[in-house]
Amino acid sequence: MSQFLRTAARPIPGSVLRSFEARLGIVVLAFALLFAGAQTGFAHGFKIGDLEIGHPWSRATPAGAKVAGGYFTITNKGSTPDRLLSISTDISDKAELHEMSVKDGVMTMRPVAGGLEIPAGGKVALAPGGYHLMFIGLKRQPKQGETFSATLTFEKAGTVSVDFAVEGMGGATDDHAD
Numbered sequence: 552m553s554q555f556l557r558t559a560a561r562p563i564p565g566s567v568l569r570s571f572e573a574r575l576g577i578v579v580l581a582f583a584l585l586f587a588g589a590q591t592g593f594a595h596g597f598k599i600g601d602l603e604i605g606h607p608w609s610r611a612t613p614a615g616a617k618v619a620g621g622y623f624t625i626t627n628k629g630s631t632p633d634r635l636l637s638i639s640t641d642i643s644d645k646a647e648l649h650e651m652s653v654k655d656g657v658m659t660m661r662p663v664a665g666g667l668e669i670p671a672g673g674k675v676a677l678a679p680g681g682y683h684l685m686f687i688g689l690k691r692q693p694k695q696g697e698t699f700s701a702t703l704t705f706e707k708a709g710t711v712s713v714d715f716a717v718e719g720m721g722g723a724t725d726d727h728a729d
């Protein structure tokens with residue numbers, strides 16, 4: 552397998568390439584993509600400028616729910632900090648950036664004022680129990696297995712559209728109890 556991959560990755564010497572080799576390259580490439588997909592379990596990501604958005608996901612919500620959480624990682628490969636300023640989506644009336652923390656045994660959740668900084672060369676995780684997006688005023692319930700899109704706006708990198716993968720409801724009590 553690895554020998555085939557090395558062969559396929561070599562620069563193609565212009566018109567010298569024979570059709571048999573071209574077909575072989577395509578088959579190997581398709582196989583490699585399949586293999587990669589199986590390994591990573593449908594992880595997906597997006598890039599904008601120096602930023603990489605890793606695996607945006609949300610949770611299915613029970614009927615009548617008005618809010619849902621949104622989670623992903625942001626990696627800043629650049630040498631200057633950036634800032635996540637705003638989020639928009641069609642699935643809800645609005646989307647806010649929230650921070651959840653536990654103080655003296657009491658769980659609190661509040662909007663993050665002024666956006667979320669992503670340090671130069673750093674990585675910030677939005678995850679249950681910490682920073683997260685909150686989709687407020689759901690227009691429909693996100694269903695497990697589907698995706699919905701949202702647009703993230705960064706101060707320097709600009710705007711990027713990402714797809715949130717909707718996962719199962721499990722553990723829904725750890726966020727958005729209100």
Ligand SMILES: [Cu+2]
Nearest residue numbers: 649660684685
């Ligand atoms: Cu929240």
